[in-house]
Amino acid sequence: MPDWLATLLISLLKAVLVVLGLLTTFAYMTLIERRLLGRMQLRPGPNRVGPMGLLQPAADAIKSIFKEDLTVTLADKLVYTLAPIVAIGMALTAFGGLPAGPAGSLFGENPWVYNLDTGILALLALTSMGVYGIFLGGWASGSKYPILGGLRSSAQMISYELGMGLSLLGLLMIVGTTSFHGIVGWQAQNGPMILFQSLGFVLFLISSFAETNRTPFDLPEAEQEIVAGYLTEYSAIKWALFQMAEYVNMITASAVMSTLFFGGWKGPQFLNALIPGISDWPLIWLIVKIAFFLFLFIWVRATLPRLRYDQLMRFGWKLVLPLALANTMLTAAFLAFRGSGGLWFLGVLSLAGVLALLVLSDRVRTLWNQPSIRPEGDIVRAGGD
Amino acid sequence: MMLAFILLGALAIVGGVITIAAKNAVHASLGLVGTLLCVAGLFATLNASFLAATQVIVYAGAVMVLFLFVIMLLNANQPVTERDPVPYVRELAGIGGTLLAGAFVVLAFTFKDPRPLAEGAEALRGGSALVMGETLLTRFLLPFEAVSILLLVAIVGAVALVQRPAAQPDGVPDELEEPVGAPQEERRQVPRGAAPALMQTRGAQDGEVRA
Numbered sequence: 267m268p269d270w271l272a273t274l275l276i277s278l279l280k281a282v283l284v285v286l287g288l289l290t291t292f293a294y295m296t297l298i299e300r301r302l303l304g305r306m307q308l309r310p311g312p313n314r315v316g317p318m319g320l321l322q323p324a325a326d327a328i329k330s331i332f333k334e335d336l337t338v339t340l341a342d343k344l345v346y347t348l349a350p351i352v353a354i355g356m357a358l359t360a361f362g363g364l365p366a367g368p369a370g371s372l373f374g375e376n377p378w379v380y381n382l383d384t385g386i387l388a389l390l391a392l393t394s395m396g397v398y399g400i401f402l403g404g405w406a407s408g409s410k411y412p413i414l415g416g417l418r419s420s421a422q423m424i425s426y427e428l429g430m431g432l433s434l435l436g437l438l439m440i441v442g443t444t445s446f447h448g449i450v451g452w453q454a455q456n457g458p459m460i461l462f463q464s465l466g467f468v469l470f471l472i473s474s475f476a477e478t479n480r481t482p483f484d485l486p487e488a489e490q491e492i493v494a495g496y497l498t499e500y501s502a503i504k505w506a507l508f509q510m511a512e513y514v515n516m517i518t519a520s521a522v523m524s525t526l527f528f529g530g531w532k533g534p535q536f537l538n539a540l541i542p543g544i545s546d547w548p549l550i551w552l553i554v555k556i557a558f559f560l561f562l563f564i565w566v567r568a569t570l571p572r573l574r575y576d577q578l579m580r581f582g583w584k585l586v587l588p589l590a591l592a593n594t595m596l597t598a599a600f601l602a603f604r605g606s607g608g609l610w611f612l613g614v615l616s617l618a619g620v621l622a623l624l625v626l627s628d629r630v631r632t633l634w635n636q637p638s639i640r641p642e643g644d645i646v647r648a649g650g651d
Numbered sequence: 652m653m654l655a656f657i658l659l660g661a662l663a664i665v666g667g668v669i670t671i672a673a674k675n676a677v678h679a680s681l682g683l684v685g686t687l688l689c690v691a692g693l694f695a696t697l698n699a700s701f702l703a704a705t706q707v708i709v710y711a712g713a714v715m716v717l718f719l720f721v722i723m724l725l726n727a728n729q730p731v732t733e734r735d736p737v738p739y740v741r742e743l744a745g746i747g748g749t750l751l752a753g754a755f756v757v758l759a760f761t762f763k764d765p766r767p768l769a770e771g772a773e774a775l776r777g778g779s780a781l782v783m784g785e786t787l788l789t790r791f792l793l794p795f796e797a798v799s800i801l802l803l804v805a806i807v808g809a810v811a812l813v814q815r816p817a818a819q820p821d822g823v824p825d826e827l828e829e830p831v832g833a834p835q836e837e838r839r840q841v842p843r844g845a846a847p848a849l850m851q852t853r854g855a856q857d858g859e860v861r862a
């Protein structure tokens with residue numbers, strides 16, 4: 267077997283394994299989410315299918331595959347079918363670039379599917395293509411509520427993409443590379459990035475919630491207002507594909523946050539004293555970190571109510587975006603004028619920013635809670651809010 | 652790499668043909684998305700990975716979504732079947748296209764490398780963000796800043812255009828209102844909640860975006 271063929275086959279095998287892993291996680295994530303939500307709301311949650319409800323995902327899968335696949339008469343057939351495929355395709359592709367361990371650690375192979383120099387940029391590009399799935403799905407359904415949901419979600423995702431990208435600029439300036447390996451390697455030497463960029467992390471976390479359409483930003487499928495948004499006309503396997511895309515995006519967002527801010531696949535160094543080399547084990551640390559963030563996603567869903575649409579827009583444009591810009595300026599100024607000082611002072615500044623935001627939350631809240639009230643006698647103008 | 656380049660180039664042309672030939676405006680813009688993605692792929696095969704990622708993020712991920720947004724909001728995806736308002740538009744477009752093609756042919760045959768290919772590839776260094784940033788912020792600083800000011804002016808201009816006084820929100824047609832002179836006093840008496848629902852005003856088919 268020639269060399270290139272072997273590489274190709276191994277890459278394909280890894281890609282298939284990643285897809286299987288992601289889809290299994292999706293299936294059990296739905297169960298865990300429902301059980302946990304149940305616990306948090308003082309009810310048992312689904313516990314009938316199999317022991318402790320463990321076979322519930324299988325039942326759900328069989329149901330969604332064998333349900334009748336409806337297509338509305340007014341739907342644009344081609345785009346209607348294309349939309350869920352785009353959504354799940356982009357979601358699955360985005361995950362492959364994230365490293366899950368040191369080079370050659372997985373039975374002699376690299377624990378990632380592809381490795382690009384522009385790692386983080388490529389990931390942002392892929393996730394930005396994910397908007398098309400939701401947006402086109404909403405339009406192609408040819409009915410009213412889906413198109414409203416689609417328009418809402420595309421406006422939301424474009425708005426928060428800006429804050430998401432900008433909140434990473436400080437990190438990129440400190441590390442000086444866009445590849446995930448470079449970022450993980452830097453953190454292995456200097457400590458996890460959360461220590462130096464806590465403000466950036468908070469903004470990135472919020473934007474991730476908005477990008478993955480999770481509560482409190484699940485406007486695209488606000489069932490009290492627009493039935494189920496872009497999902498309204500979808501049924502059976504196409505509906506399941508959209509659900510998969512949402513959960514896979516959540517997993518990817520968790521993995522990105524772990525990689526960029528919490529040291530990635532590297533475990534804590536002090537454990538090396540107990541078991542030598544444990545912090546270099548592949549997969550395990552990344553999975554632990556992903557699981558933590560997935561739990562956070564569920565926890566927030568059980569805690570926070572949904573924002574109103576105008577609040578969502580104001581929150582993105584009046585709070586997240588300016589703060590991300592401020593974080594960028596702060597980091598740039600610090601790096602330019604620090605001389606030979608250490609990075610710890612930047613960490614203190616960043617943390618002070620987060621604390622100030624928490625302490626002043628009552629003052630800041632008016633930014634997005636109150637509609638801007640025009641003074642009496644001002645001309646009513648088009649546009650604005 | 653060569654094979655991928657040729658395939659992507661062919662796909663880009665197919666996308667371009669769909670863009671101009673599709674009857675449905677949404678299909679046309681999806682064709683354009685395909686073309687933009689293929690161009691990004693072309694950049695990637697030429698080792699310009701930063702450019703490829705930016706192409707996808709900016710054009711396919713943001714600009715085209717806004718295009719589609721407007722098409723869907725205005726419900727402009729139906730084909731227009733009326734007579735063309737511009738006379739001889741096809742003939743003019745044909746002449747323009749021929750001239751452009753001729754210019755490209757001349758360009759292709761008179762093109763000289765500013766420097767040898769190996770030297771250029773050396774300077775590219777994998778097309779990472781580092782090289783791009785260095786070049787943009789040293790050698791091309793002035794054009795770079797000029798472009799950013801241009802974009803800022805465009806944003807301010809868009810806001811200024813949107814912020815013009817609205818049509819009467821009380822449902823009375825403009826010609827029944829008092830004549831020009833004291834329109835502001837008139838508006839002042841309109842209570843804030845009196846504006847009709849947004850969808851109603853939009854239904855008047857004037858195709859104006861207000862939101």
